[in-house]
Amino acid sequence: MSEAAATPPFERLGGEAGVRALVDRFYDLMDLEPAYAGLRALHPAELEGSRDKLFWFLCGWLGGPNHYIERFGHPRLRARHLPYAIGIAERDQWLACMIQAMQELGVDPALAQRLAESFFGTADWMRNKGG
Numbered sequence: 001m002s003e004a005a006a007t008p009p010f011e012r013l014g015g016e017a018g019v020r021a022l023v024d025r026f027y028d029l030m031d032l033e034p035a036y037a038g039l040r041a042l043h044p045a046e047l048e049g050s051r052d053k054l055f056w057f058l059c060g061w062l063g064g065p066n067h068y069i070e071r072f073g074h075p076r077l078r079a080r081h082l083p084y085a086i087g088i089a090e091r092d093q094w095l096a097c098m099i100q101a102m103q104e105l106g107v108d109p110a111l112a113q114r115l116a117e118s119f120f121g122t123a124d125w126m127r128n129k130g131g
């Protein structure tokens with residue numbers, strides 16, 4: 001394995017500051033871009049709590065510190081998303097928003113591609129309605 005491939009994505013993204021910047025851009029885009037309005041509408045008016053939770057979760061998911069689990073225990077992500085109707089359109093908006101955030105932050109394209117595939121698996125597993 002090359003050195004880059006052996007380094008956890010958390011480190012390659014720049015540690016906590018890099019992950020926080022990615023999450024902040026993700027939610028800023030969700031607020032700004034009409035293409036993500038459907039996704040935005042599922043979220044609370046105030047996004048501060050959402051930003052913190054996704055930041056804590058992604059730190060661990062990307063191979064860094066387990067902030068989310070330390071605070072909330074097992075993520076049970078699919079169960080936690082059941083209150084929101086998630087189909088293909090919602091999944092695809094989430095992924096497009098995250099891919100745009102990675103691009104805008106200048107994440108290495110090979111890493112962004114690998115992460116996009118992993119995000120797809122998680123987002124697809126969250127679907128809980130047809131269509």
Ligand code: HEM
Pocket residue numbers: 039042043044049050051053054057072077080081084086090091092094119122123124126127
């Ligand atoms: C598939 C499309 C998705 C939609 C529509 C969606 C939507 C949402 C919404 C509406 C919330 C509640 C926000 C809040 O309470 O402030 C949420 C929470 C959360 N989402 Fe997603 N999400 C999706 C995919 C994902 C993916 C792929 C991940 C992780 C890679 C993720 C991670 C989280 C986390 C960690 C929380 C906080 C859970 C909690 O502790 O309450 N979501 N999501």
